[in-house]
Amino acid sequence: xxxGFCFDFDGTITDRxxxxxxxxxxxxxDEISVLTRATIEGHLDFRKSFKLRCRLxxxxxxxxxxxxxxxxxxxxxxxxFIRSRPDDCVVxxxxxxxxxxxxxxxxxxxxxxxxxGNVSExxxxxxxxxxDKGAAVAAxxxxxxxxxxxxxGDGMNDVPMLELAxxxxxxxxxxxxxxxxxxxxxxxxxxxRSLCTLMSQF
Amino acid sequence: xxxDVPVLIAAAGIGSRLGMNLPKALVEVNGRSILERLLADVxxxxxxxxxxxxxRADEVIACARRVRDDVIIVRNPSFRDTSVxxxxxxxxxxxxxxxxxxxxxxxxxxxxxxxxxQRAQGMDTLIGVTPSSTTDAVFTxxxxxxxDITAFTRAEPQSHEWCGVAKLSPRLFDQKHxxxxxxxxxxxxxxxxxxxxxxxxxxxxxxxxxxxxxxxDAQPRLVSSRNVAMPLAA
Numbered sequence: 134x135x136x137g138f139c140f141d142f143d144g145t146i147t148d149r150x151x152x153x154x155x156x157x158x159x160x161x162x163d164e165i166s167v168l169t170r171a172t173i174e175g176h177l178d179f180r181k182s183f184k185l186r187c188r189l190x191x192x193x194x195x196x197x198x199x200x201x202x203x204x205x206x207x208x209x210x211x212x213x214f215i216r217s218r219p220d221d222c223v224v225x226x227x228x229x230x231x232x233x234x235x236x237x238x239x240x241x242x243x244x245x246x247x248x249x250g251n252v253s254e255x256x257x258x259x260x261x262x263x264x265d266k267g268a269a270v271a272a273x274x275x276x277x278x279x280x281x282x283x284x285x286g287d288g289m290n291d292v293p294m295l296e297l298a299x300x301x302x303x304x305x306x307x308x309x310x311x312x313x314x315x316x317x318x319x320x321x322x323x324x325x326r327s328l329c330t331l332m333s334q335f
Numbered sequence: 336x337x338x339d340v341p342v343l344i345a346a347a348g349i350g351s352r353l354g355m356n357l358p359k360a361l362v363e364v365n366g367r368s369i370l371e372r373l374l375a376d377v378x379x380x381x382x383x384x385x386x387x388x389x390x391r392a393d394e395v396i397a398c399a400r401r402v403r404d405d406v407i408i409v410r411n412p413s414f415r416d417t418s419v420x421x422x423x424x425x426x427x428x429x430x431x432x433x434x435x436x437x438x439x440x441x442x443x444x445x446x447x448x449x450x451x452x453q454r455a456q457g458m459d460t461l462i463g464v465t466p467s468s469t470t471d472a473v474f475t476x477x478x479x480x481x482x483d484i485t486a487f488t489r490a491e492p493q494s495h496e497w498c499g500v501a502k503l504s505p506r507l508f509d510q511k512h513x514x515x516x517x518x519x520x521x522x523x524x525x526x527x528x529x530x531x532x533x534x535x536x537x538x539x540x541x542x543x544x545x546x547x548x549x550x551x552d553a554q555p556r557l558v559s560s561r562n563v564a565m566p567l568a569a
Contacts, residue, residue, distance in 0.1 A: 300429065319425070321408035323400065330339070330383050331407050334429055 136335050137279035139270050139294060140215070141286035142226035142233065144173075144307040146241075148206045151228060152186050155201060161189055174311050175289040180263045183227055183248065191257040195231050195250075202236045208306060210325040212241065214332060219243040221277075225269050227290050231257065246273065267293025283335055285328065286310075292317050300335060304328055339383040340502070341430050345422040346370060346439030347389030347414040352471075352536050358390050359440035359535055361398055365548035369442050369535065370395065372548070374402040377448045378437075383407070386439075387422040389414025420508060420515050427505035433459045436515070438499030440535045442544050444551050447530035448500075455502040460525045463500035465532050469540055472496035473516045475527065483524045487516045498532045 156165035284298035303318035346360035360370035474493035533544035
């Protein structure tokens with residue numbers, strides 16, 4: 134049986150949410166953090182909130198974002214798990230390809246499915262597509278021919294992929310998963326080692 | 336092969352016979368909940384602990400996380416309409432190797448657990464029994480030498496009863512029986528191990544469990560690899 138693993142990125146693989154971190158460089162931390170928190174908790178629609186946050190962060194040159202992201206730490210146990218089976222793991226994120234694509238390719242070596250940003254002269258000029266994680270997981274299942282899909286996430290925008298998963302894991306390693314993610318999940322784990330213990334048996 | 340033997344704790348039920356509107360795992364005996372005692376004292380050296388939650392899940396999870404953050408939570412959203420067997424199945428279906436199961440309403444003597452685990456090493460099946468004491472017991476019929484269980488019976492009282500602690504093949508829970516002991520039946524005859532526990536099904540059981548907890552708490556504490564105090568840096 135071939136099993137695929139779809140991981141949320143921000144706050145699941147990384148040990149912090151990236152957008153508030155990027156906001157530090159342009160002194161908009163509180164503004165972005167409020168929006169991020171409200172979005173994770175499901176008070177704001179992910180698409181609208183994400184576009185708004187990208188508009189705010191769009192003043193940072195894309196190459197600078199790529200540099201900043203290099204300093205973000207990832208959870209080593211999860212990184213080891215993905216690197217040990219890169220062909221069966223996919224990062225499924227609402228974050229932008231132009232911001233995190235190089236980082237994922239370099240450090241995880243697995244496929245990335247993400248929202249798509251429009252870049253012109255090193256500036257983010259718009260969002261082409263905000264990822265629907267449910268549709269993404271359905272397409273990945275076809276593409277890879279997986280018999281079984283395990284999805285791991287924590288936020289409101291992870292719920293559609295958790296609902297489509299054969300095994301849904303709400304992950305609270307960085308912050309407590311939103312209620313809807315917990316309720317869509319078969320498992321809830323709060324520790325990266327426990328997550329890997331669980332996944333290694335699938 | 337996965338190195339650590341998974342331990343499954345069923346704590347999803349409503350505990351209607353006890354009538355405290357509290358998951359039985361959260362019932363306090365001698366000042367501490369059964370779950371806290373299981374996670375902090377009994378399973379302190381177990382690395383793969385899976386807790387099945389349902390009724391008042393948030394409180395059960397919060398209790399577990401106060402003790403340790405590495406417990407894997409398994410959700411049983413249909414806890415109102417399903418049995419302990421179903422709870423164990425939810426946790427066991429993704430496990431390939433023999434695992435320990437413990438009923439979350441069962442107070443276990445930490446020393447007795449260590450002896451049980453030691454005996455179970457290298458065995459696929461070991462069934463915990465305890466001298467009969469609870470109301471509504473599932474009795475175990477044993478071979479004359481007392482080594483093996485040959486059958487479970489509710490009708491004919493025996494010296495020992497099934498105590499809710501076992502090492503088992505996870506596939507036993509694939510059988511769609513109502514009760515856990517009916518699933519274990521397929522593995523009989525199987526070795527039995529006597530261990531001291533107190534199960535809390537009714538108010539009468541609770542009084543026995545209180546006395547049992549006081550006895551455990553009076554014992555000198557076992558030193559665990561997890562709880563060894565580290566000297567603080569000056």
